[in-house]
Amino acid sequence: MNCLEFRRLKLADPRRLPPDAGKHAAGCAACDAFAREVDETEAALDLALTAPVPEGLEDRIIFRSRHLRPAWRAWALAASVALGVGLGWIAWNAQSPSGQYARLAIEHVVLEPESLTTLRNAGPEAFQAVLRELGATLNEPLGTVRYVRLCPVEDGFGWHVVFDTPHGLATLIFVPGKALRGRETASMSGWNALAQPTRSGYYAIVTASAAHTDRVDQWLRERVVWSRS
Amino acid sequence: MRAYGAILYRFAYWLCRDRHLAEDIVQDACLRAWNAWSDLRDPSQAKVWLMAIVRNEYLRSRSRSRNDLSLDDVDENQLPQMPSFAERLETEEMVSRLPGTYREPLLLQVLGGFTCAEIAGILGTSEGAVMTRLTRARQALRQRFASANAVRGTGS
Numbered sequence: 001m002n003c004l005e006f007r008r009l010k011l012a013d014p015r016r017l018p019p020d021a022g023k024h025a026a027g028c029a030a031c032d033a034f035a036r037e038v039d040e041t042e043a044a045l046d047l048a049l050t051a052p053v054p055e056g057l058e059d060r061i062i063f064r065s066r067h068l069r070p071a072w073r074a075w076a077l078a079a080s081v082a083l084g085v086g087l088g089w090i091a092w093n094a095q096s097p098s099g100q101y102a103r104l105a106i107e108h109v110v111l112e113p114e115s116l117t118t119l120r121n122a123g124p125e126a127f128q129a130v131l132r133e134l135g136a137t138l139n140e141p142l143g144t145v146r147y148v149r150l151c152p153v154e155d156g157f158g159w160h161v162v163f164d165t166p167h168g169l170a171t172l173i174f175v176p177g178k179a180l181r182g183r184e185t186a187s188m189s190g191w192n193a194l195a196q197p198t199r200s201g202y203y204a205i206v207t208a209s210a211a212h213t214d215r216v217d218q219w220l221r222e223r224v225v226w227s228r229s
Numbered sequence: 230m231r232a233y234g235a236i237l238y239r240f241a242y243w244l245c246r247d248r249h250l251a252e253d254i255v256q257d258a259c260l261r262a263w264n265a266w267s268d269l270r271d272p273s274q275a276k277v278w279l280m281a282i283v284r285n286e287y288l289r290s291r292s293r294s295r296n297d298l299s300l301d302d303v304d305e306n307q308l309p310q311m312p313s314f315a316e317r318l319e320t321e322e323m324v325s326r327l328p329g330t331y332r333e334p335l336l337l338q339v340l341g342g343f344t345c346a347e348i349a350g351i352l353g354t355s356e357g358a359v360m361t362r363l364t365r366a367r368q369a370l371r372q373r374f375a376s377a378n379a380v381r382g383t384g385s
Contacts, residue, residue: 008360008364011363011364011367011368012345012359012360012361012363012364012367013338013344013345013360013363014367015342016344037371038367038371041367041370041371041374042339044320044374045320045324045335045339045370046339047320048320048321048324049239049243049321049324049336049339049340050239051238051239051242051243051248053234053235053238053239054238054248054252057234057235057238057252057255058234058235060252060256061234061255061256061259112249149253150256
């Protein structure tokens with residue numbers, strides 16, 4: 001092996017050199033120095049490319065992969081965790097002074113502004129399939145569904161749904177696995193939110209006004225029929 | 230999926246440079262992979278197969294939106310000035326500024342640990358072409374490292 005070939009191989013795949021490359025470097029000070037320099041660059045690359053992985057990513061991938069199988073039917077299983085909770089909130093409907101999770105819902109909307117400006121899984125199929133799997137049906141549409149996404153949230157993951165209503169956009173966030181002590185409300189940054197506990201988590205509604213939020217909450221009660229909760 | 234989640238995410242992140250989009254890409258890719266799992270004939274090639282799907286999802290996302298973020302858009306004055314952070318950022322920037330045809334095989338090799346032949350399979354090109362791209366990518370990085378060190382006055 002000559003110097004040119006050694007350097008070409010070292011640059012192409014520094015960690016998988018053939019045995020004779022090692023022999024060449026051992027007898028060639030210039031190539032040995034070259035190899036060390038490349039290895040230093042590789043170490044810097046390793047460090048720089050190790051981007052932090054969001055906590056719970058694998059769980060969310062597995063969750064979604066298992067439950068969102070072909071088309072919309074599968075979405076549902078996932079959401080059954082979130083919305084299976086559905087109407088349990090009524091029983092827990094006590095006022096909480098903190099408003100922590102209502103505020104978190106507003107922050108989620110503020111930090112994901114594209115949810116209000118872009119379409120993702122738009123149309124009724126995704127949301128209806130989610131509800132079906134949760135054991136719920138819609139008597140009437142809540143609005144035009146324009147965004148459905150499984151999102152990382154404070155305590156794990158949740159379904160982020162945005163729909164268009166005659167009164168403006170409304171966001172629903174369903175978070176399984178986090179118990180709320182009672183109903184929470186919050187207003188900040190021009191947004192109003194209501195968080196309601198459910199049997200195995202909570203959901204939050206975020207709109208531009210308290211009146212709209214209450215109206216959406218009322219629609220949920222009137223239009224979503226739960227066969228199980 | 231659990232075994233490869235971090236690698237898939239980092240690959241997606243370095244392709245798009247947006248952590249939210251990267252997670253979307255990985256989730257969409259994994260869902261696609263899950264639905265097409267029966268198409269995977271050789272389970273030992275699962276990692277290669279998944280990386281290829283992530284790459285396709287990234288290309289699909291780019292075709293949907295032209296908002297491809299690059300480090301050129303980052304205002305470094307807003308970032309911390311700690312030396313170690315600055316050096317790391319410098320490396321990140323160097324990688325980001327590599328042309329896509331060089332960056333992709335480099336990411337696959339450094340993050341995924343793939344051989345040139347495996348990378349060729351993912352990118353749909355020849356092993357020789359991959360070796361050439363990797364060689365040029367590292368030559369470009371070495372030149373930029375040397376320039377950066379010269380500016381810092383540290384030499385290399």
